[in-house]
Amino acid sequence: MIAIRGLSKRFGKKVVLDGLDLTVPKGKNTVVIGGSGTGKSVLIKCVVGLLRPEAGEIRIDGQDILRMDERELVSARRKFGMLFQASALFDSMDVGENVAFVLRRLKMYTEGHIREVVEEKLSMVGLRDIQRLMPAELSGGMKKRVGLARAIASEPDILLYDEPTTGLDPIMADVINDLIISLRETLGVTSITITHDMASAYKIADQIAMLYKGKIVEVGTPDQIRTTSNPVVAQFVQGRARGPITDESEEFVRFVSR
Amino acid sequence: MNGVARVAELLGERVYAMVLDLGAIFTLFLQVVSLVVRPPSEIRNIVKQMEEVGVRSMPVVLVTATFTGMVLALQSYSGFQRFGATSFVGSVVALSITRELGPVFAGLMVSGRVGASMAAELGTMKVTEQIDALVTLATNPVKYLVVPRVVAATLVLPILVVFADLVGILGGYFVSVYLMGANPYVYIAKTYQYLEFKDIYTGLIKASVFGMLIALISCHHGFVAEGGAEGVGRATTRAVVASSMMVLISDYFMTSFMF
Numbered sequence: 001m002i003a004i005r006g007l008s009k010r011f012g013k014k015v016v017l018d019g020l021d022l023t024v025p026k027g028k029n030t031v032v033i034g035g036s037g038t039g040k041s042v043l044i045k046c047v048v049g050l051l052r053p054e055a056g057e058i059r060i061d062g063q064d065i066l067r068m069d070e071r072e073l074v075s076a077r078r079k080f081g082m083l084f085q086a087s088a089l090f091d092s093m094d095v096g097e098n099v100a101f102v103l104r105r106l107k108m109y110t111e112g113h114i115r116e117v118v119e120e121k122l123s124m125v126g127l128r129d130i131q132r133l134m135p136a137e138l139s140g141g142m143k144k145r146v147g148l149a150r151a152i153a154s155e156p157d158i159l160l161y162d163e164p165t166t167g168l169d170p171i172m173a174d175v176i177n178d179l180i181i182s183l184r185e186t187l188g189v190t191s192i193t194i195t196h197d198m199a200s201a202y203k204i205a206d207q208i209a210m211l212y213k214g215k216i217v218e219v220g221t222p223d224q225i226r227t228t229s230n231p232v233v234a235q236f237v238q239g240r241a242r243g244p245i246t247d248e249s250e251e252f253v254r255f256v257s258r
Numbered sequence: 259m260n261g262v263a264r265v266a267e268l269l270g271e272r273v274y275a276m277v278l279d280l281g282a283i284f285t286l287f288l289q290v291v292s293l294v295v296r297p298p299s300e301i302r303n304i305v306k307q308m309e310e311v312g313v314r315s316m317p318v319v320l321v322t323a324t325f326t327g328m329v330l331a332l333q334s335y336s337g338f339q340r341f342g343a344t345s346f347v348g349s350v351v352a353l354s355i356t357r358e359l360g361p362v363f364a365g366l367m368v369s370g371r372v373g374a375s376m377a378a379e380l381g382t383m384k385v386t387e388q389i390d391a392l393v394t395l396a397t398n399p400v401k402y403l404v405v406p407r408v409v410a411a412t413l414v415l416p417i418l419v420v421f422a423d424l425v426g427i428l429g430g431y432f433v434s435v436y437l438m439g440a441n442p443y444v445y446i447a448k449t450y451q452y453l454e455f456k457d458i459y460t461g462l463i464k465a466s467v468f469g470m471l472i473a474l475i476s477c478h479h480g481f482v483a484e485g486g487a488e489g490v491g492r493a494t495t496r497a498v499v500a501s502s503m504m505v506l507i508s509d510y511f512m513t514s515f516m517f
Contacts, residue, residue, distance in 0.1 A: 077393070
């Protein structure tokens with residue numbers, strides 16, 4: 001279980017996360033939704049330790065990763081796998097080396113066994129016979145799946161997905177959705193997904209949380225979110241241009257131009 | 259007054275940014291020092307970088323050094339003719355190349371070639387989140403990316419300079435003997451007569467420091483790149499300009515300490 005309490009992060013004067021609270025239950029997929037630039041990526045980068053927040057705590061199985069020193073953090077990070085928005089494959093290495101990277105780095109298996117593990121992880125994401133290809137030769141959907149295979153290579157307990165379906169065609173997006181669900185079912189991983197693709201969110205989520213103005217404004221099951229009474233959440237999930245979110249930003253624009 | 263204040267403000271901002279950069283580069287240096295011996299060993303990456311920095315920079319360094327030696331002979335020959343001291347051309351070429359021009363020109367060429375490629379590669383990795391990905395794969399990016407580059411550049415630049423010294427002196431010899439008609443025996447004798455071992459090894463120490471500075475500066479600018487392709491371009495330019503400048507600035511101070 002991941003318990004986030006009072007998380008605050010700012011960049012210069014811009015407050016991105018403002019005392020955010022969120023509980024991510026074990027073995028479930030929690031989807032964080034929110035507009036572009038609302039700090040969704042910042043949230044998961046804080047969770048995985050890529051960014052250091054100013055205040056708050058992030059407890060993973062009871063241990064606060066923000067109180068850890070660099071060495072403890074490195075071992076805590078082994079619990080995580082992360083799928084990046086643009087896959088972030090190492091473009092100087094072929095697919096097989098990408099997937100095997102963490103295994104070789106941590107010397108988790110013998111060299112012969114690593115090949116088997118890589119093949120197994122690639123087949124889990126529905127790919128085979130592509131180990132020798134370079135990332136530049138892959139389509140966007142294949143890159144995402146290789147990125148996923150790389151993230152699960154060391155068998156992490158927690159998976160973080162940064163906009164897993166962004167930039168993919170609807171069919172490939174649904175393939176990724178199915179993969180996320182099957183990974184949760186077969187590996188029993190706890191996961192946090194950030195997205196603004198509501199079709200994907202409804203499909204893969206056990207719990208949806210809406211991030212707005214640096215705080216989680218509502219948490220609920222997909223059905224609860226679909227029929228929410230909160231006007232901010234309703235505007236977002238129904239994708240309407242008019243509503244409290246845009247009214248406020250329009251007010252802001254008027255205020256600035258005056 | 260407004261204009262003066264703005265100039266002062268702009269200047270202050272630039273100086274502030276420079277001090278921040280220097281601090282970050284020094285921090286990076288300390289990190290490299292503390293990580294260099296820690297397992298896992300980066301020996302494979304170091305060898306790969308040595309090939310990149312050393313073998314692939316060899317042609318450009320050799321060409322530069324040859325022509326530097328040649329033009330040096332040409333210039334000093336016509337200059338020394340005015341007071342009949344042409345027999346010292348050999349000494350001038352040998353001393354200038356080993357003490358100064360070999361290391362500095364190699365450093366400048368490597369700044370351009372290797373500094374640019376390091377900053378561009380690391381900058382691209384930064385803006386495409388590959389560096390973040392390294393962190394999530396239990397890998398310290400400074401150890402994996404910066405340590406091999408700094409170690410390789412520090413070790414390889416002196417080797418480049420040995421060759422640069424050699425071909426530079428040979429270039430001077432050919433111009434003097436075959437174009438200016440100098441006596442080859444006198445020329446060689448004069449080359450050896452005033453050349454001390456210290457001239458060579460101080461040049462090599464300089465080269466080592468240049469290599470380290472170029473790699474540190476270029477890696478730093480790559481690491482802080484942001485804002486897509488444009489940001490990578492900016493980082494590359496900064497890396498080349500800053501490392502070339504640091505080569506010349508550090509050269510002065512090292513020279514003043516060593517001689």
